[in-house]
Amino acid sequence: MRALQGVDLTVERGECFGLLGPNGAGKSTLIKILTTLLLPTSGQAMVTGYDVATEPFQVRRRINLVSGGDNSGYGVLTVRETLHLFSQFYGVPGAVARKRADELMEVTGLAEKADQKLSGLSTGMKQKLNFARGFMSDPEVIFLDEPTLGLDVEASRDVRGFVARWVRERPERTVLLTTHYMMEADELCGRVAIIDHGRILALDTPAALKRMLPEEPIFEFQVSATGQDLERLRGIQGLRSMSHHAHPATGAVELRIVLDEDDIIGEVLGQLKSLDRSVLHLTKMEPTLETVFIHHVGRGLSDEETEPNGG
């Protein structure tokens, strides 16, 4: 099985570049190749001008990686000691490392926990620490693989704020971000690539991607949780794409559809009725990055991919 097929992209120095794709799209495989953890079976990948396969040392001294949901360090070490530990693998001088650790702890909200052992930290705090660790070497290129995965709303906002500031204050630094959260990519990234089944389906600025969308009407529904399978709507002529997922708080189903023209909405409503689904809310949407994603991939990020026969 090929995880990546014919991926050809260039990220410019100073860019914050987003990779959007569902699970299994090839995002993490691409990041593993670019961070020298995996060798490509064919083709060439260069980071800061160095080949990841033949010059891994040159690449490694210039990069760092943060994988959201992962922890770093050892329970017996304190937050400050952990940051210092990982800085030493990049040859950061002690005084610089101490100053940088203080700054990072301050901006990530870890300052109060600086001398607390990792074993006593909450999961969110450990993830913030992992995030701060990635910046201890002040890398030329930082790979952020789902950096806010599992973080609460406030912590995610802090992390996004930090990345935005880091890019703004260091225009020569580059960020490659993979994320499930469209809003995150929209907020942080200058350009975004949409990837699925190992192929790049679209690549441009979020604004240009949105403009590229044909002016298809997009509707967002909230429908009742009970009733027959919503997948049957896909049979409606003129329904271009559709995604749906259960709302975690209300239990209702959020349904998003892209149509060829407005008139088809009547048929959609009729079909929903025949599926015993009550329409709780209906809005016509302006294009967002998620709309772009659905347009290219055919489903939303939160949807499970369904087999052609519904299996």
Added chain:
Amino acid sequence: MGADTTDTRMQRLRMNLAAVYARASVRVKASFRESSWVVGETIFPFLAMSAFVLVYRGLHAPREYEGFVVLGGAMIAYWNNVIWGMASQFFWEREQGQLQLYLITPVSRMSILIGMALGGIVMTTTRALAILIGGILLFHVDLPLDRALPAFGLFVLTLGAAYSLGMILSSLFLLWGREVWHTATILQEPIYLFSGFYFPVSAMGTVIAVAGSILPVTLGLDGIRQIFYGKAAHGFLPLHWIPPIQVALTALFLVIAGAMLRHMENLGKHEGRLTVRGD
């Protein structure tokens, strides 16, 4: 150009030395912060050692045998650290999703392993000393301290070879994971037996003694006992053979460990085995 190359080499050397120190310091700090390890690695081994001392005493064995046991008990602490604190460490790092954080750094993997080894030695020395001192004070074991210096020299050579073997084993643990883990668990007691931790290895016969000598701790212990107790140690190999053998084993193991680490990393990079996280 030449100056640049020298600068780069110096930078790399400094970076690797810093990595050795940083990784070693984790172990050293841990040894003073984890009180539960004191029970697992000091009190339990001390109890096992005490049992052997009391058995020998009950059998009216020569007093030197009690010294064999105390030295063996101290050496077991190091062997356990080689297997469970070092050889298995990369495997656990990968299971915790942390190995990739080491592998994306520019430092040599050998620096990280050497750091683990040095930290492990410092950490284990506190346990081994507790066992040694406890044995001497509690059981009044006769250890002629005037021969401590040459014994210490051989001990250092033995640790060099044992931890170099641990570096090889760390690649095996990483490549074969749980299978090697289970094998090491199963082989733990036979290794205690065939390495002569509690009696002279020569008592096992030549074939087993030769096989056991693949582990540097077997020969090291044999030599240290000969230094302290002379002929009463029932040495397996002539004492003057043992230091050069340990040096040769260290060099051989280090070369193999370096090659295996490169092989492991290349294999892992081809097969995606270095990380546990998927797409």
